Amino acid sequence: MLVPLAILAIFLRFSHGASPQQSFECGACFMVLNETTTRILAADPTKKIDVGSFRVSPDGQQKGIKQVSYSRSDEFLFEILDDICTKSSNYYLTMNKSTGKLVYSFNSNVPNDKKTKKIRADLRNACDDFLDSQIDEIVKFLKNEHDEPIKQFCQIEKGICSAVDVTPFPIEEIPEEPLTLADIPEDEL
Numbered sequence: 001m002l003v004p005l006a007i008l009a010i011f012l013r014f015s016h017g018a019s020p021q022q023s024f025e026c027g028a029c030f031m032v033l034n035e036t037t038t039r040i041l042a043a044d045p046t047k048k049i050d051v052g053s054f055r056v057s058p059d060g061q062q063k064g065i066k067q068v069s070y071s072r073s074d075e076f077l078f079e080i081l082d083d084i085c086t087k088s089s090n091y092y093l094t095m096n097k098s099t100g101k102l103v104y105s106f107n108s109n110v111p112n113d114k115k116t117k118k119i120r121a122d123l124r125n126a127c128d129d130f131l132d133s134q135i136d137e138i139v140k141f142l143k144n145e146h147d148e149p150i151k152q153f154c155q156i157e158k159g160i161c162s163a164v165d166v167t168p169f170p171i172e173e174i175p176e177e178p179l180t181l182a183d184i185p186e187d188e189l
């Protein structure tokens with residue numbers, strides 16, 4: 001497994017040399033999807049609520065009501081999205097070792113110096129803009145479960161992040177001694 005993953009990492013590094021740092025917009029999308037999915041998964045999965053039309057038909061029945069999972073209901077999703085952008089004060093630019101790119105990642109241990117404040121303020125602004133324009137689509141997306149929500153929404157559906165930004169870390173460590181192009185078999189290039 002180690003070699004193909006290392007090759008993938010190299011491929012991504014070379015094929016996307018253009019921007020060494022994740023865009024603010026991608027950082028905002030990453031943060032919002034990461035924080036919301038963390039909250040959703042932490043919520044009680046057995047809790048249900050009634051949604052739909054509460055209008056009673058002439059025969060005395062409520063036909064439009066259905067039960068949905070609370071953790072993916074409008075009520076809960078809008079509630080967690082309400083203060084999600086304040087989470088930017090816990091994020092910082094971190095080198096993603098698998099891609100060599102600077103990405104926004106949860107890191108509350110960085111001293112809040114001038115540079116950190118600026119990075120977090122920029123991410124906060126990008127987050128506010130992102131929510132303003134996308135909140136309905138985010139809520140619609142989060143109503144369903146996805147295997148890789150960040151990749152699915154931020155890269156595939158919205159094109160806000162590049163493939164490099166959303167590639168999961170290789171399961172195994174990247175070798176200390178980086179491979180060179182000469183290590184990759186001819187037919188892989």
Ligand SMILES: *[C@@H]1O[C@H](CO)[C@@H](O)[C@H](O)[C@H]1NC(C)=O
Nearest residue numbers: 034035038090104105106107
């Ligand atoms: C995603 O959010 C959780 C909860 O705040 C945090 O613990 C985790 O480190 C975040 N992941 C990244 C890659 O930032």
Ligand SMILES: *[C@@H]1O[C@H](CO)[C@@H](O)[C@H](O)[C@H]1NC(C)=O
Nearest residue numbers: 096103105165166167168169
């Ligand atoms: C590295 O990249 C992937 C995709 O963005 C992500 O899953 C992983 O959490 C990133 N690592 C950090 C430290 O952000």
